[in-house]
Amino acid sequence: MTTRPFTITSIHIPDPSRYGNARRTVAMMRGIVIALILCVLAIPFVTEAEAGTLPQDTSKQITTLRQQAAAGSAIAQFRLGEAFQRGQHVPQDMTTAHHYYSLAATQGHIRAQFRLGFLYERGLGVKQNFATAARFYHQAAHHNHPVAQHNLAILFAHGRGVKRNLQHAYGWARMAEINARQISTHPTRSHKPLSADFHAKLDKLLSRLRTRLSDGQITRAEWHIQLASGIPT
Structure with a gap:
């Protein structure tokens, strides 16, 4: 103007x-x-229509994130993906969210890997694909992302994208429980305590799995969990 x-x-x-x-x-x-x-x-x-929907400082922030993401910053790529997924300060666009999450996940960004798993599991911005969801959940779960571990347990329990295996489901659910408990005790800036609803769902999943597994299967699963995590169960 x-x-x-x-x-x-x-x-x-x-x-x-x-x-x-x-x-x-x-x-x-x-x-x-x-x-x-x-x-x-x-x-x-300047009218609201002429300025767009963003305040000036927020608009500059998004521009800065775009520049940083183009320069290869995994953190900026993840934050842009999050903004487009939630429609925060930009129009909601799951396809664009998937694009930025993919860039960050390629660089090993754990939360971006989890978000990609979520998008593929729900079919948001991409065609629903449980196998691809399981692959990305696996990546984040191996880095102790508790929600990715919980979601991966669900996939194993139902045989979605992976071969049905209740012992694997139990193992990942227990890992999620251990990590969620640790985060509740020692929260960090990037890992905040999970909601009571999440803990309730996790407890319910573990209870159901325990009724379907033998004592020997549970013992072996617990042994593998302790060996893999180095955390007393």
């Missing part, structure tokens, strides 16, 4: 004593005030 510059020149206020008629003086003063108001109204303003 182009605007025409304007200037406010010096305004000479006449001496009322030069005018014998008080009404003429009042009229002139009124004209001066109107002129000042018109000068102020001449300053251009």
Whole structure:
């Protein structure tokens, strides 16, 4: 949008004593005030439609993230993917979210790997593919992402994208429980405590799996978990 510059020149206020008629003086003063108001109204303003939906600082932030993502920053790529997935400060676009998550996941970004698994499991922005979802969940789960471990356990329990294996399902669910418990005790900036709803779902899943596995299967699963994580179960 182009605007025409304007200037406010010096305004000479006449001496009322030069005018014998008080009404003429009042009229002139009124004209001066109107002129000042018109000068102020001449300053251009930007409407919401012209500026877009983003405040200026947020728009600059998104632009900066795009530049950083193009330069190869996995963190910026993940944050852009998250913004497009949730429709935060940008129009919601699952396909674009998938694009940025893929870039970050290729560089080993764990949360991006989990998000890709979620998109493929739900068919958001991509064709639903449980095998691909399981592959990305596996990547994040091996780096102790508790929600990825829980979701992978669900896939094993139902045989979606992987061969049905209740012992594997139990193992990943227990790993999720161990990691979720650790995060609750020692939260970090990137790993915040999980919701009570998540813990309830996890407890319910483990209870169901325990009723379908023998004591020997559970013991072997627990042994493998302890060996893999180095964490007392």
